[in-house]
Amino acid sequence: MMTAYEKLLAARAQDRPTARAYIEGMFTERTELHGDRKYADDAAIIGGIGELDGKPVTFIGIERGRDLQERIRCNFGCPMPEGYRKALRLMKQAEKFHRPIVCFVDTSGAYCGEEAEERGQGQAIADNLMQMMGMETPIITIVIGEGGSGGALGLSVANRIYMLENAVYSVISPEGCASILWEDASKAADAAECLKITADDMKRFGVAEDVIIENFDAFDVMCEDLKKRLLSDIQEMERFSGKELSEQRYARFRKLGVYQEI
Amino acid sequence: MNNIVGMFRKSRNVLESGGITPEVEEKIRCPICKAIDTKRSVAKNKMVCPVCGHHYRISARTRIKTVCDKGSFQEIPMHLQTENPLHFPGYANKIESARLASGQEEGVICGTATIRQQPCAIFVMDPQFMMGSMGSVVGEKITRLFEYATEHDLPVVGFTASGGARMQEGVLSLMQMAKTSGAVHFHSQKGGLYITVLTDPTTGGVTASFAMLGDIILSEPNALIGFAGRRVIEQTTKKKLPDDFQRAEFLQDCGFVDAIVSRTELRATLERLLKQHRKGAGV
Numbered sequence: 001m002m003t004a005y006e007k008l009l010a011a012r013a014q015d016r017p018t019a020r021a022y023i024e025g026m027f028t029e030r031t032e033l034h035g036d037r038k039y040a041d042d043a044a045i046i047g048g049i050g051e052l053d054g055k056p057v058t059f060i061g062i063e064r065g066r067d068l069q070e071r072i073r074c075n076f077g078c079p080m081p082e083g084y085r086k087a088l089r090l091m092k093q094a095e096k097f098h099r100p101i102v103c104f105v106d107t108s109g110a111y112c113g114e115e116a117e118e119r120g121q122g123q124a125i126a127d128n129l130m131q132m133m134g135m136e137t138p139i140i141t142i143v144i145g146e147g148g149s150g151g152a153l154g155l156s157v158a159n160r161i162y163m164l165e166n167a168v169y170s171v172i173s174p175e176g177c178a179s180i181l182w183e184d185a186s187k188a189a190d191a192a193e194c195l196k197i198t199a200d201d202m203k204r205f206g207v208a209e210d211v212i213i214e215n216f217d218a219f220d221v222m223c224e225d226l227k228k229r230l231l232s233d234i235q236e237m238e239r240f241s242g243k244e245l246s247e248q249r250y251a252r253f254r255k256l257g258v259y260q261e262i
Numbered sequence: 263m264n265n266i267v268g269m270f271r272k273s274r275n276v277l278e279s280g281g282i283t284p285e286v287e288e289k290i291r292c293p294i295c296k297a298i299d300t301k302r303s304v305a306k307n308k309m310v311c312p313v314c315g316h317h318y319r320i321s322a323r324t325r326i327k328t329v330c331d332k333g334s335f336q337e338i339p340m341h342l343q344t345e346n347p348l349h350f351p352g353y354a355n356k357i358e359s360a361r362l363a364s365g366q367e368e369g370v371i372c373g374t375a376t377i378r379q380q381p382c383a384i385f386v387m388d389p390q391f392m393m394g395s396m397g398s399v400v401g402e403k404i405t406r407l408f409e410y411a412t413e414h415d416l417p418v419v420g421f422t423a424s425g426g427a428r429m430q431e432g433v434l435s436l437m438q439m440a441k442t443s444g445a446v447h448f449h450s451q452k453g454g455l456y457i458t459v460l461t462d463p464t465t466g467g468v469t470a471s472f473a474m475l476g477d478i479i480l481s482e483p484n485a486l487i488g489f490a491g492r493r494v495i496e497q498t499t500k501k502k503l504p505d506d507f508q509r510a511e512f513l514q515d516c517g518f519v520d521a522i523v524s525r526t527e528l529r530a531t532l533e534r535l536l537k538q539h540r541k542g543a544g545v
Contacts, residue, residue: 112489117488126470127474130444150470171427177429194351259345
């Protein structure tokens with residue numbers, strides 16, 4: 001059994017497949033689309049149109065980059081506000097043309113920097129949360145690595161969320177949590193345990209529908225299985241109207257949270 | 263206004279109770295301009311420094327008194343109690359001391375009120391309760407308020423003050439961002455007006471959800487508003503940030519705040535906006 005911290009390290013491992021690998025492994029006839037039409041193109045969020053067994057689908061993914069050069073260009077998978085706005089543009093486009101949306105989440109968090117604040121990182125994520133809730137088309141999110149806080153949530157308002165077995169989801173990085181709690185970032189392993197960040201935790205909380213077994217040695221088989229799962233989900237969801245899908249999505253998030261009624 | 267003044271009065275002074283020596287009135291020193299004034303006169307000015315206009319942080323209850331018509335606020339009872347779903351170390355104690363420090367059960371108060379006769383649903387976050395952080399109860403209360411407002415065709419006026427999502431409830435706190443944003447969406451879909459008033463400080467997960475989703479976003483002067491914390495940004499970028507960074511005025515310059523309104527002018531502004539959005543006002 002791996003500890004939460006070991007899983008976090010596995011999720012961050014540099015040789016782990018990034019969003020682009022899944023997109024290339026599952027979608028054919030791809031056209032990558034760039035830019036938010038407002039400010040810039042953020043390389044940390046990739047997106048476009050592709051086909052799953054002949055069915056057009058919009059794909060969006062947070063990309064960490066595969067080598068150092070790419071990582072620098074992708075800002076190590078930390079999106080800028082224009083990344084979230086680009087994602088939203090592609091989602092709106094998908095909705096218009098009745099295409100399902102598949103999102104791949106893998107980020108330590110939305111970029112923390114001066115320019116990100118000036119261009120409204122908070123507003124960009126907020127807008128995604130609200131607009132995604134209203135989207136009248138199926139949305140499926142797969143957390144393939146790190147689900148870092150609001151930056152991950154900005155692509156997670158989905159009808160179904162899957163977690164890879166070593167993927168994690170957290171409100172704050174365990175390092176950040178440890179430095180707030182114990183003023184010692186090196187206690188991240190303890191914090192990871194306390195924060196309950198594993199895929200199994202997500203399933204237990206109702207944040208994720210299911211956990212997907214990793215099989216990176218046979219990545220093409222894994223992609224094929226994942227594709228089948230997506231297609232059957234999409235088929236199930238397309239029985240509902242767009243409005244129903246939006247309401248189901250809200251109902252899904254509506255029940256998240258733990259409190260006592262007195 | 264008498265009620266506010268009352269809140270800052272420790273006790274009746276000796277003179278009032280028939281004593282001989284008049285008690286020295288409690289003084290307050292503005293942390294910005296250093297002007298010394300009586301607590302009473304600052305309170306009368308809605309806890310805004312009469313000399314330099316510095317807006318003191320105030321509790322949710324005090325906020326309600328500065329904004330709503332006297333006696334109009336009706337809290338919507340929701341009977342929700344905070345749990346410790348992750349068994350997070352020290353959380354139960356933190357909640358207990360926050361309750362004692364603030365006199366509140368949780369970090370937000372929700373209800374209905376009138377503002378100069380204009381009815382609205384209102385939520386007010388309390389910076390004194392674990393820095394207004396959002397856990398399951400705060401998210402649920404705000405969500406229910408929006409659902410109530412949607413059902414009763416009421417505009418929502420929301421005062422945000424928060425350090426962000428509450429770490430101690432882990433990812434469940436994070437999910438409150440999606441839940442509340444969804445509630446805002448369905449309120450908006452029905453044509454409901456939502457005005458946010460950002461107060462010091464509004465940061466993190468609250469900025470990245472319902473705080474930034476108002477049809478109209480107002481802010482108190484000089485309020486700290488941002489997504490990432492200043493220290494985190496300075497550590498990440500190894501750059502010293504300018505003093506006005508993430509202040510309301512900066513956010514307005516960047517295009518994310520509609521207007522900066524002083525606490526002393528806020529009732530008039532809200533009245534005007536609420537009136538202009540009354541059903542049928544444009545017909």
